[in-house]
Amino acid sequence: CSRGYLVRAFREMGYDAWGMDCSTWAIENADEIAKPYLHLSGGSEIHGNFSWIIAKDSLEHVEKIDFLINEILHRASLGIFVVVPLSPKCNMAYVCPDYEKDVTHFWRLDLPEWARMFMQPGWVVEARYRLPWIKQNWYQPGMEWGNGFLVAKRV
Numbered sequence: 001c002s003r004g005y006l007v008r009a010f011r012e013m014g015y016d017a018w019g020m021d022c023s024t025w026a027i028e029n030a031d032e033i034a035k036p037y038l039h040l041s042g043g044s045e046i047h048g049n050f051s052w053i054i055a056k057d058s059l060e061h062v063e064k065i066d067f068l069i070n071e072i073l074h075r076a077s078l079g080i081f082v083v084v085p086l087s088p089k090c091n092m093a094y095v096c097p098d099y100e101k102d103v104t105h106f107w108r109l110d111l112p113e114w115a116r117m118f119m120q121p122g123w124v125v126e127a128r129y130r131l132p133w134i135k136q137n138w139y140q141p142g143m144e145w146g147n148g149f150l151v152a153k154r155v
Helices: 005-012 024-028 065-075 097-101 111-118
Strands: 019-021 038-040 050-056 076-085 123-128 147-154
Touching (some): 050 065, 111 123
Antiparallel strands (some): 076 147
């Protein structure tokens, strides 16, 4: 959830939104309106059940990714929305060079590999390289395939 801006936006729209982040700094410096709804996590555990889980620019930071994705799949009753930076092939440099500047990035995967992680019985997965209005600054020559957007829904 980082500093809670997305949590605040959902709450202002009337949704019962909560956030988790593994960064003490992010929680301590969070948006004051969102702060009561934010929780510090160790990075791989989720507490509670939710209709939807959103993981925007976060899964690439989690060392125990298989464990966390299983937790997400277990705890989301309707669906999951994921945004991740992409590598053209697994374990290669990111398509968008700026993503290499973050030393906390642990995973460098391509879109099919990210999608595969969510393909479990009872789930349908849609994966794309582009979504209108999200990360438009990366839609320039050479970086069109640099971000992945996935929606997994229970069937």
